Amino acid sequence: NAGVTQTPKFQVLKTGQSMTLQCAQDMNHNSMYWYRQDPGMGLRLIYYSASEGTTDKGEVPNGYNVSRLNKREFSLRLESAAPSQTSVYFCASSEDLGQPTYNEQFFGPGTRLTVL
């Protein structure tokens, strides 16, 4: 099992350019998430998908769009990149076992994005 994979690992964009970050998981998980990590701010949830065909906004959704293409894949799109979107982006997935039980999230290795 590869777990959660993300592409690309690194990316440099100019302000105004667009790009899509790809994420895939092979654990048959229902839920998938996109986070950004900034120094001193921990991880902040951008969007999540509780199941195939559904997406919901997280804490910091502005400037981003997502697509849950199928159960395996969850992509994050920056339509017009801004320097404030320079960050490390993590995708994660989890199995939805229902309440109440603990819910481990499995993380990909991250994409380091710089917007000039």
Place this chain on the structure above:
Amino acid sequence: GEDVEQSLFLSVREGDSSVINCTYTDSSSTYLYWYKQEPGAGLQLLTYIFSNMDMKQDQRLTVLLNKKDKHLSLRIADTQTGDSAIYFCALDTGGGNKLTFGTGTQLKVEL
């Protein structure tokens, strides 16, 4: 929303115990988690505690939960250089499977 705070840095000597603290504002979480992030990698679950427990021990790790003070801590006994990483506490808040992560504590283990 939920505020989850951690100290940014902690430095310890190899062999000593490390204590990483986490304070939060929302007391409705069912499970509270500790994740570890090694340099250049994603996060991995270390351990978790159910909200009706005060303590959980897992080999070198001890988790303490004080619900009255809204305080969670992670103690690592006999800290090794391989424990150098960023540690995040996380709470299940907002319903569903969402987690709110703390700001992260960078642990540096010196020889």
